[in-house]
Amino acid sequence: MRIFKSRAVRAITTAVAVGLIATGCSSDRDGGDAKGGDKDTFVFAGAGDPGSLDPALASDGETFRVTRQAFEALLEHEPGGSKLVGGLAEKWSSDEAGKVWTFNLRQNVKFHDGEAFNAAAVCANYDHWFNWKGTYQSSAVSYYWQTIMGGFAKNEDAEAPKPNYKSCTAKDENTAVIEVNEPSANLPGGFSLQALAIHSPKAIKEYEKQDATAKGDAITYPKYSQEAGTVAGTGPYKIVKWNKGNKEVSLERFDDYWGAKAKVKNLVFRTISTEETRRQALQAGDIDGYDLVAPADVTTLEKEGYEVPTRDVFNIFYLGMSQSANPALKKPEVRQAITHAIDRENLVNTQLPEGGKVATQFMPDTVAGYSDKVKTYPFDTAKAKDLLKQAGEEKLSIDFCYPTEVTRPYMPAPQDMFELMKADLEKAGITIKPKAMKWAPDYLDATEAGSCALHMLGWTGDFNDGYNFIGTWFAGPDKQWGFKDQKVFDAVNAASEVTDPAGRTEAYKKANEAIMEYVPGVPISSSPPAIAFAKNVNPPKVSPLTQENFAEVSFK
């Protein structure tokens, strides 16, 4: 026994010694001062893996955050703002009808694979997308192309949208002309989207050799989009490696970049799916920054000395009403009563981070077309009760769906927000039947199908045009809302046909007024999402569109 005992003691001693060595080896970790003396690498954590290295196949922010550092579109937004400015095109203009778009391209721009950027390269991209076949025509693959440019050269699905793209011509080396069939509210904003960023023509030839196939039970993305190597853009960083096992995409400074060179040599995007883990990884010094900071953490992190810049509001959170799910909602008095019943001020003060704003219409005040003259529905429980009485719905009982296990930039704590609204509505005498659902796909499917009488949703804008907000919901009948009001639809669509910016802004104002007269749902708030960085980091300008340029990042 003695021997066994001493062996056991020796084993334990060894284990402790190993532990101590481990401690010694990693004692240079210090909250907020990541990576010791290595200032060549900046590590940023997002919440989800990118889906593809070719942004044209994607429609999600996690993918675009990565690709945006490597690919540039014809237009972009001013740093830190939402105004359209030149990107790969220095100047652009359209004819009066809004059908012919001319781009004067930037010169001396090179792709990562050494190819020269010119008008032919621009057309190679647009023609490549327009000629997509088979699986590429599925909206799951080419969502943004279809939203901005409609269908394809040969639509294979009878229900695919009508193509709006007509042609792209290289007028000369540095002038590209893109023609569309009809003027569209999505232009010129659409030209700034990552999904329509310009790739090297040489890379496109490689892309075209590969096919996205619908084999077995899902769409298989082409190999080039899953491994760094083929893709090539013109951005300040080039993508060098996608280590899926370690959940990180590595980028390296592109030394031939035409603009201001990236300050940090290596940029790594890492996926850490839970918010709690991201925060602790920053505090432990494992990463240098992360996105989707919980509003409750903002003040704590700031007090601890972290950089927590807040983006300008560019989103909207609303209480949706589905008239098909509950016919009582067809009565304007009932919709108005619900709107009066909710204390939006209180929701903003208690649930949103500093800078949150009460919404009066379905777009934030940073978007052109925001109107100061919309009909407002101040918090007034007595009035809500009156209106319900007028409508003969004093005993209204209604389903209220809310999502679980999710936070969105516009909706930091869905369950708490639901509880507050439920209490408000109950004060006005409405019986609430709560329905909790998992965010994806249950909740999204149910709200989309219009089966939730009351539900909470929101939207972060893609580009600064009113249509990107109100057009999303009110351009025509939509199951989510379940109503048909030609006055509202006409008002929204009228704006998309106006080509001069001032006129369009006016038209959107009118549309907002029409919508709030009809009050299809309750716009509630706009909130500023925060993004956190280590203490030794000079953060990039944060963008209301979440389009940060990491080439601006440096270490102190």
Place this chain on the structure above:
Amino acid sequence: MLRLVVRRLLQLIPTLLGLSVLLFLWLNRLPGGPASAILGERATEAEVARINRALGLDEPVHVQYWRFLKRIFELDLGTSTQTGQPVWDEFALRFPATVELSVAAILIAVVVGIPMGYLAAKHRGGWLDVASVSGSLLGICIPVFFLAMLLRGIFSVELGWFPSQGRLTTGINATDVTGFAVLDGLLTGELDASWDAITHLILPAVALASIPLAVIVRMTRASVLEVLGEDYIRTAESKGLDKRTVRGRHVLRNALLPVITAVGLLTGSLLSGAVLTESVFDFGGIGSFIRTAIDGRDYPVLVGFILFIAMVYVLINLLVDLAYSIIDPRVRVH
């Protein structure tokens, strides 16, 4: 021995067949069917119909089942709807991480648990016994994900001793040979990478080990106590046999038989139990992948995972039986 192996491998067939029927029925009862899971929220009805035709979902059920079965036998698990890549590739990418984590956890549980249980039994009623019994109770009580968060909060955020998440520190030069980060470092001579991988393993492995450790301590203790009370031990000791021989050859050997079965089953359950631990530490193994697959209703991945776990269980059982027959030759006779 060979017969045992063959017999056990043959047993895989009815198990997997039964499971395949259950899985097929489950898939066919899904709301909206696979097409809506694949295409997502934006799908039009025409698209759904097209996918249904492409996948043969408009054919009779038995034809569909036969195709499903054929694909399983061809080891074609389909394509993940979340990543758009073959399920096999996704598994191959992530499986090593989970194995590494599970092996580390089971090693901790065995290396610490068996001596602890043995010592507790030897000193029955003493402080060591009380400490290990109540400690193991605590290990079973604390939910793994909570322990994981606690360990991370203390040892990586507060003390900064271990990394808070992931498998490797960004920037560590690691060549991928087998996918097993610790092993790869040793194979390629990149000892830094191996060491880095080990530091990433420790916290999640300790969290994951908590339940098996507790089970092993308690089982070893109970089993040793039982064997110590047996007549043959008393006889051996009274005959004046060397105490070390008695304890090593007779007590431990016999006491370990049930423990080995338990270790086998625990290893199997660790693979599926890693889901929570991996999520907390964003470990990049099968576990966290499965969690997102559940969230996103990635059915091909879930079906593949369930089949895979079933296979692992059967194989581990086989290994346990083999180990058994080595320790206790009587088993071989039957």
